[in-house]
Structure formats: structure tokens, C-alpha cells
Amino acid sequence: MSTEDSYRRRWCWDRVTWGTHCVNCLASCSYRVFARGGTVAFEEQGGTIEPVVQGVPDLNPLGCQKGSAWSAQLSSEDRVLHPLRRVGERGSGRWEQTTWDEALTEVADAMLDAIDENGVESVVFEESVEGGLLSQASFLRLASLLGAVTLDANGLVNDLPTGQHITFGKFSCASTVDDTFRSDLLLLWHSNPAYTSIPYHHFITEARYRGATVVSIAPDYNASAVSSDLFVPIRPGTDAALALSMCHVLLAEDRADLDFAVAQTDLALLVRTDTGRFLRQRDIRRGGAEDQFFLWDLSVGLRNAPRATLRLEDITPALRGRWPVDLADGSTTEVTTVLELLERRLADYAPERAGEVCGVAPSTIRHLAHLVADRRCKILEGFNAPKYYHGDLMERSMCLLLGLTGNWGRPGTGIQGLALAGLDGYLLFPMKTRKGLEETERLIEGIEQVVATMRAKDPEATDEMLGNQLLALAASSGTSAPPVFFNYHHAGYRQAWNRTEWSDPAMARSFDAYLADAVRRGWWGGVVRPGAATPPRVLFTVGTNPLRRSRGGRTRLLADLWPKLEKIVVVDFRMSTTALHADIVLPSAMQYERVNLQYPITHSFRLSFSDAATPPRGESRTEWQIFSALAAKLSERAVERGLLEYVDGRRQTRRLDRLGEDFVMQGGFASEDEVVDEWVRDSAAAGTLPPGTSVETLRRDGSVRFTGLGMFAPGLSVAADVAPSKVLTAFSWHVEQALPFPTLTRRAQFYIDHPWFIEADEHLPRHKEPPRMGGNWPFTLTSGHSRWTVHSISMGNRFLLGTHRGRPLVVVSEHDAASLGVADGDEVRVSNDHGAFAAMARVTARIRPGQLVVYNGFEPHMYPRWEGANEVEPGMVKWLHLVGRYGHLRYLPFGWQPVPADRAVLVRLERVAPLEPDEPDEPDEADGGHVPAGAVSAGGREEQ
């Protein structure tokens, strides 16, 4: 064979399938995967998606360099190809290859021991956002059948836009991404889409070509700022001050769209000036409703705020003023409007004052405010804001800006963040007891009966609200548990969370006191699992990587959680840091080796299918195979041990001898094909996918556009009609149909009158400085997703590693580097009162002085001494997020709950001598210090 033939042969194939990557990147790109001789040769972007509407660019081609290099990862050196059992100390790197049967027997026995001795809630699974729906469904199914605990994924990863939830009662508010094209003003705020949203970035360029103005608001001159019209550098953590100052300008200059704001929000609702609480019906009438609020009609006086609609009908609400109101006890109080209180608050945010806080010139603030007032504006927000301690205040302020300018529910507007679409078949599946439509029909009719019962109690509730109630009902007896309690009781976070100097100064009591209060009041009833008295015994991580991801760091988990665990089981396709410290590692198949579905999102509003182009490498298996086999093994071992049944944490008797059969529904779901087919057919039955959608049609077409939002909460949050030739505009139900929001007041809610919020002076949006998390140190450490990986998923991809320095970097400004004597390429040490890590310095002009950036995703074992960037993150959670049972502030899976902050941790930076090449990576136990000899300390402790 000639060299030329050899080259051509590289691009030959004998099989073509559809593939997608089922990772947590909010994309659902369809690739054509070309295989030859049972091996994937290469992949290319599909580019076959039909346009939605003429005049709006289509989604094609979808993809990025990570997806286009996925196949290189199939044979990467960190792949796990055989079941492995630890033979040395945890983390020692000593393993032996074992058989699937031996591995599953060992795991099953550990689980049965735990169930027998400590109850099934001592078996804990980390929920995952990686791996696709087949991966998630597999371990969730086993956990559900067992009654075990699954730690809520959003509580672990914190992609939870709490400020959006506080404002709108929901946080999945994203239009389809082609709506970006229809904007006149795009604010890239807390996002860097040139890095993190590559498949969709062309819509920004296309909008700009159409005439839109693109503004990047960020501390650093990032890759997205480069192609923006205006770059607004901002001091990290001060975004609320900027947004509120813009609001100040809008109101002061009478540029706000108050008609829109009054119609959509709570700004005209009445608040008692004596208590700071909303005026409620029970205040003025004995036995009155707790959730009936009031407006002041200019003609009539006190009027009920409508609950079934946002329309004010014949009410002409007063926007400002003070009025006396007679109370039920015979006394009199004074009421005013939220708007009046808001304007008083905004008086603190005149551009000249706010500019000093956020570092933006007053003239720029005014210019931005005018732009937002005059144009259809969309905020492209990533998941950066929620990771600030006061990210909720930032988002509430950003939402206020949109609310004052009529910028949601209309084409080209809104806030683009989390984008969950519904896939009813997937959601119905755990409730099914047998295969087929008859069972689906039974469930749908049963659910409709439940919903009808709920509607009878609250006839004014919308479908969306009832969907939330349904999810809450499921949560109260489901497996999901917010990890905050697990971390507090079992993973060593309690000490850090009680460090008042790392918390907001407004936190009047200890974190202990707030948490105990919240639990005592029943705000988290049924989901404090495993409780303080139940030690975790078995931990499963399926595609998750807590030792890399957890704020608090590997060190804390290894010290506080790991010793309590008798069996740590990692299911992964690669040797992650967590796998390196596990007891059993079970190899899973990768995308292209298995059938899978990417999780559905509204960004693309398409369900993408990934086929098995080749068999799984080595002995790896799909998660469905792994967990169905484990279920069968549990049954087998339970029978052998005589442990046939047990009572779970909710006093429900569970049988183990039928577990294996129940998992696959008596043989109905032996293969992934059958599972996917059932999901999509059930979704078609429910109207979420086109009729006739099946695994065959997905195999043929690669992806399919949704036809509906679904029956349940996550999809309905988008609140928009779906049509085949229509760009999805989130919140159009609220604006066009005046359907109320699922909040306490049933309006977009900027005033939170919960006593804790009032105590914290956060009843209205405001700016607060980030707490001094990590101590009083001079550098603010921020983060962000890298261009090269989706979290740590592609970190073992040699092709991608070759596109950058291939190792963790601390990005530092030229100014600071010069003052500290740090040169590009030097090893630097980042430390604070919580921990330390070292990495290579990347000196650049694009970082502002005082800021450090460490991009997310590098494995701790890629750092010297295996100490990753999360070692300096205390993982603080905001105590106000413990509030529950306040209207919409209540736990829903993947929703409202305390989440860990990692942005704006304070650190110091030192130059250190590079590690010698032969120096061991792992720290020596005897070496108590972390600072290599000769370290040059720079950036000393600030004055207290």
C-alpha cells in the first residue's frame, strides 16, 4: 500500500451513525460518526437541521472542537477498560483487575451490609449532569427501587440561578437560542460564550450583522469581549451595583416601562411600613387568606391583586404613596408600594456612587441604561453569577433591569441561562410498572386526576404551578436530597460554614442556628437525608467527580467523608481523581459505544440521539447494563443471605429478591434500545415529540425538534407556545396571555418579605460585597469554563491537550506579575486560610490587577501534589437559601436549595520554585508544609 493510499484509508469507513456527546454543556450537537472495522475513524458535524423560520439563521452546523475530537478520547490513556479493585491504600494507585461478577458481588455485599446495619439511606448516589439520560436513568432507577439517597445534582454542581428563581419562581427561562438573532442589544453578562457556548455563538455574530449591539460586562477582557461592540470591565462581584445603578437611571430619567413592570411584577403591591411585610388578606380580615395581596386603586382604594391573571382589569394601581389601612385587630397601619420602597433603595445607586463600587464610569452606566431602555435586550447569562455568594442579588438586579424595560416575553429579550426542556417519557418511566402505552395511558390519566384534585383546591393555579406542585409531591417521597445537609453532617463543611468572617456580616446568628431553625420549622421536611444519625456507608459516583468538583477540596473530603465510607464505587470511562481514590472502579462505555440521549434543553429544543458506532472497548459496559446487573446481583446475594426485605427511611417495605426483575420490568427493558424507544414513544403520546418518533426514527434522523413543553415542571417553566415554525420565546405566556408567575405573589417578585430576607436587608435587590471567603487576602480568584474541555470530561484528550499548555494555569495580570516578580511560565502558589495549590502562571494583559483566573476542569492530579484549585474554596453556602415553605422558595429537585459559592474567594499569590521533574507528585505524609523551600512570599495579608 502506498503512502497515499494509507492516507486515504484513514478517511474510509464502513459504517455511519449519529452521535452526540451527552455532556453537561447545554448543547445537543448531532455528529455523523464514521467507523471502520469496529473502530471510530472520525466524526464530523451533521449540519442537517432544518431551518425553523425563514429569516432567522438555523442551528447548523452545531459542534465545537471538543465534540469534533471526541473520538480521540475513545482510546485515551486514562480510559478504564476492566473492573478494578483497590489493593493498596485508597489513592495509592494500587489496583487489581477483577471480573464483573466479583466486582458486583463485592459492591452488592457492601450495599446489603449497609442496608442491614444502617438502613438504606446509608447508600448514597451522587446525581450527575454528565453522561446523558441513559446513564442517569440507570442509577436513579436502582436508587429509586431501593429507596436510597441521591444527592441533588444542582446542589452539587451549582448551576442554579437562585436570583432568577427568587424573582420568577423558576430558573429555566431560556428561549430557543435562535431568539438571540432577534435581539437589538445583547448583554454578555457573567458569560463568555466564545468559550462556553461555541455551537451557538454564531447567533451573536449574526445578530450583530443584523445591527444588534453586543456588550460584554466582565472583569476580564475575555474571548467574547474581543468581538463585542462595548466592553465594560467591572470589579468582580459588583454586578448588582451596576444593574441597580442602571435601574436608578431608568427611574430617575423616567425611561422605565412602568406599564410593563406593573403588569408583570409586584412593584405595585402594597407593603406594610410597620412590619415590612406584604399586606395580606389575613391582616385585614380574620380568617383571611395568607396569599391574597393588595393594590391601591386610585379610584376605589384597597383592591385584591388578581391571582388568576396578571391583568389588572379595571384596577388603576397607585405606584407611589402611603395610605392608612384598618387591620383585623382594630388597629391601623400604613401601607406603601414596592416601587416606592425600591426607589428609596435605588437612591443609593446613583451612577456616581455605584460607579465607585463597581468600577464603571457613571457616563458608561447611563449609556448602558439608555441602551437597555431603548432596545430589545437579552442578557446572555451563563452559570457564573450563581457561583458568587451573593449571585442571587446580582441576578435579582439584572432581572429588575429587564422588568423595568419590558424585556422579557417578547422576541429577542429575556435572560438566557438554564434551559431545561421536558421529555415526558423519561419522567414517566420511573413510575411505570410495565412496558407499553396502556401503562402510559394509566399514568397520564392518573396524573391528570392528581392535578385535577390540586386544581380543585386552587382553581386559579396555572398548569405550570400545578406542575411544580406535582414535582414537589414527587420530591417528598423521592430519592433526591439537597446535599447541603449531607455536607453539613457528614462531609466536614460545618466548621467552614460557621466561620462568620467568611460569611455575610448580616448573618446575625451562627450557621448552625439557622440550619437548625430551618429544619425545626419543617422547611426541608423529608429531604434531610441521610440524617445526622445515619452514617453514609456506600457512595456511588457515576460520571461525577467530587474530589475535583467539590468546593471545599479534595483534602476536606478525604479527611472528613472518605473515612466514613466503607465502599466507594466509581462508574466512569476514565480514571478521574475520584476514581483514583475509590475502592471499586467499574468501566462504563463512552458515547459512540452505546445508545444514549442528550438531556433535553430549550436552547436547541431538539432531542439528540447517540448511537453505538462500535462495541464498548475492553470490558466496559453501559450504565444500564451495569446497574441492571447490580440489581440482579443484589437479588441473588440477598436471597443467599436471607435478607429478603427491609423498611426504608420512609417506612416503606422494600423487597430485594425481585429487585433484578423489577429493574428491567420483568424483561421488558433488557436493552437501551428498548428504553429509548419507550421514552420517545411515550413523549410522543404526551405530545412532547412528533407522533411516530421512535428509536428507529432517531437512528435515521439523529435528532428531532420538540413539539411541546411537556406535562411537567421543568419544561413548562419556559412558558411559551410551541409551533413547528416558531422561535420559542420564553415567558410569552406571561406577557401575551397574562398568565401569572409561579411565585408567592403570582407576579415576578422583587420584594421578598420573608423575615430572614428582611433581617438580611435583602427583601429588595441590593449590592453586597462578596464575603471574605478564605481570609483577608489581596487577590480575588474567579473562575470560568475553559475553551478546551467540558468540565473535566475532555482532560484526557491528547488532541485537545495539544491545543493549549495542557496543564492548569493561574492567569495573572501583567501588573501583578511584575510587582510579584512572576514571569509567564513560573510556578506560582495560590493559598488562603482554607488551603493551597500550585500551578503555572499565565501572565496576560487581559486580567485586571487583583484578579486571578483558574479555568475549571483540570483534574487535581494534573496539579503538583494533586492539590487542585478547589483546595482554596471553602464552599460557603448562603444561609438565606435555607429558607423554605415561603411560596416559591421551597425545595424542588434540581431547584431551590443552598448551593456552594466559589467565585471571589480571596487568596494570595506567591512565586515558587518549579517542582523538580523527579519529585513525587503526591505529598509525603511527613511533609506537613505545603510551601516548597525557597518560596517567595508576595501579596501579604491585608490589614484587618
Next chain:
Amino acid sequence: MFTYSLSGLDIKAVPDRTEEVEENETTARSAVYQVLGAFFAGADRDHYEKARQGLWAKELAGAAALLPFAFDVGEPILPPDVGPDAYLQEHLRLFGEGRQSRLCAGYGAEDRAALEAPVRREYEYYGLSVSLEGGRSPDHLTIECDFMQYLSFREAATGSERLRTSYRRAQRDFLERHLLSWFPGVVASVGALDPKMPFSWGLERLEAFLHADSDYVTHLLDP
């Protein structure tokens, strides 16, 4: 989506669902599928007797009485000189039999199995198993009409508006992807063979009904 799970929601209640459905426009559509499906099930002496006595048209008229759209039942007149043997011969000449019948969607196709698999899966998903009595294949006209009869009956029987819409979508989809994609071709090809009564009547009536029903269901879904 991510890891939303409704696993905690235990829907045990079996909704009251009466199989005794009052006759209405939807059951009429179901009944028409039943009659015309039976007409193409195969010819035998009973089939001949019904044709001779004009019962096919009578049954169809009865079934179609409550149809929500205009539908001309027509009047098949079996020539008096056609005896049962000639009748059966004519049926065989026009349609063939078993898996080689022209009344199968995959007639003449090279890979029948690949064509049959999706339609079989469609039936199975709805809890139906296909009886291959008489060597019929799952893509036989009668079975596809039976399936439409089932879907329209479920539409009539369900208490859920969501499911009613779902069954309508399924019918429209099945008509578009299956029956209407191949049956008009059969009508044309068999028409070239100069079919005798009542088979020409059956072919024309069914084709007309499929188009009318498809238009009707589409209108219900997209008024």
C-alpha cells in the same frame, strides 16, 4: 431535565375507564375502519354472500351514519352472473394472497422484514400483538385498518384530553406514514387490472375515506 425524577410519585389509581363508549362521530370513524378492513381481509363464501346480498354496503352505511364529514357509501352491485368461484378467482387475480398480496405495504419490496419491523413495533407499543393468521403480514391492509380502528376507538374512550389529542396525532401520523403512503398506489395498480364489483367499490371507498379521515383529523389538530 438533568436529573429530574418523578420516581417518588406513586400513581396507583387506575382511572375509571369504561370500554362502553357511547356512539358518536369518533366511534363511527372506528366502525368504518372495521368494516372496510374486514372487506379486504380475504374472500370466502361468506364474503361472497355478503356481497351478493348487498350487506357490505349496508354495513358500511350503518357504520358511517354518524361520521362528521360527508362520505358517499356508494352501491356495489355484484353482477348476477358471478358465482362464488368466479368471485374468489377475481379476488385472487386482483390481490394475490398471503405475504405476496398486493394489499401489503411491502408487496414487491426486497427487504420485507425491514419494512415490517417499524409497523410491528408500532402495534406492540400500543399493546397489540399481530396475528399472522392466513399468512398475512403486519403491513397488510386489514391489519393497518384494524390499527386505525383501535386508535380511533381509544380516542373515543379516553377521559384525557391530552391522550385524545395524542391518539389523533397518532392516527394522522399513521395515515401519512403508512396507509396513505402506499394504498393509493395499490388502487391505481389494481385499477389497471379492471377490477370487478364489489372490489373496485371497496378500493375506491377506502381510498376516499382515508383522505377524508386524514383531512378531518388534521383539522381537529390544527383547526
